[in-house]
């Protein structure tokens with residue numbers, strides 16, 4: 001377990017022993033690790049709920065909107081523009097209201113989808129607006145220990161001592177380890193980079209039938225690969241928008257990718273695209289024809305060693321990982337059951353914001369003694 005307000009765990013010996021005299025130190029009430037969309041929302045919601053900005057430390061190696069900013073800019077969104085706008089306007093402390101006219105996102109059709117770079121641009125602006133208000137530290141947390149009733153997060157920058165910690169550290173695409181050159185998912189999902197990743201003689205094996213896998217299939221065909229062989233475990237499934245709720249909201253194909261799969265995928269000549277089930281026999285038969293592979297088979301949460309805590313055992317309704325240690329974003333998604341009874345993990349930036357709206361007040365009420373101002377309304 002993490003630090004407890006009631007009984008203080010012993011001071012970590014390793015930290016005292018390892019700290020170099022020149023390393024920086026900072027003490028705060030709240031430490032937010034990660035500056036992707038979930039970390040941005042966590043900082044914003046803490047402030048909206050009355051936490052003094054000066055009592056928040058925010059750590060990220062780049063502050064460039066996380067993986068959304070670094071890897072997925074050129075990807076077409078599966079979310080409607082209106083939900084990105086709701087995210088940007090859903091947090092008073094973002095200060096976005098007066099700035100929105102600046103960004104292309106605000107002139108796009110609210111019911112349409114867009115390139116993710118359209119939402120990265122205003123999110124980068126929001127990041128720049130929040131950074132000077134909090135203690136922003138460009139670094140990477142290497143481990144978190146408990147000491148003196150606080151968490152002690154160490155990084156190349158130095159140590160941050162915090163009463164409470166929010167982890168918003170994102171997730172990495174999973175691989176399957178076949179012995180073939182791998183095209184990174186972020187390259188396969190970006191039409192421009194996909195062109196550079198394939199040669200005309202390449203036969204590319206794409207594993208998966210998710211949104212990412214189908215987008216990779218499309219891009220690689222458009223990029224001029226000689227052939228794409230799509231190994232799938234489950235059939236293509238589409239999200240269905242019923243207005244008040246969406247069937248397969250997190251797992252079904254949406255937007256331009258769904259449209260392509262519905263209307264164009266069937267007419268790609270078999271010479272260019274072959275879809276086979278990913279059984280051992282089919283993989284054994286067709287994988288030797290491939291010169292490169294792409295894995296669109298899911299994401300695995302990033303991790304940080306936290307003394308005495310197993311991050312995978314977080315509460316999927318409240319984000320509580322341990323006492324005063326919380327998780328949000330794609331690394332700690334909320335478990336939801338839709339109206340048809342399907343169990344899904346909620347991933348998407350507007351969902352992160354709605355989740356934080358619900359859980360942050362309860363996180364704050366377990367953080368007695370911290371510096372909290374009266375809440376402001378979003």
Ligand SMILES: Cc1cc2nc3c(=O)[nH]c(=O)nc-3n(C[C@H](O)[C@H](O)[C@H](O)COP(=O)(O)OP(=O)(O)OC[C@H]3O[C@@H](n4cnc5c(N)ncnc54)[C@H](O)[C@@H]3O)c2cc1C
Pocket residue numbers: 033034035036037038039059060061062063064065066067068069072075076077078079116139140141142168169170171189212302304328329330331347348349350
């Ligand atoms: C291909 C693709 C398309 C998507 N499309 C959409 C979409 O259309 N709409 C939508 O709403 N969502 C979409 N998503 C889902 C989701 O919004 C993104 O995955 C989003 O980037 C997740 O945000 P995050 O903040 O949880 O994680 P990330 O964006 O990964 O950010 C995590 C941050 O934490 C930092 N970090 C990690 N470890 C440490 C450490 N030890 N110390 C300090 N910092 C650390 C990382 O460097 C990174 O900056 C998409 C996802 C993918 C993969």
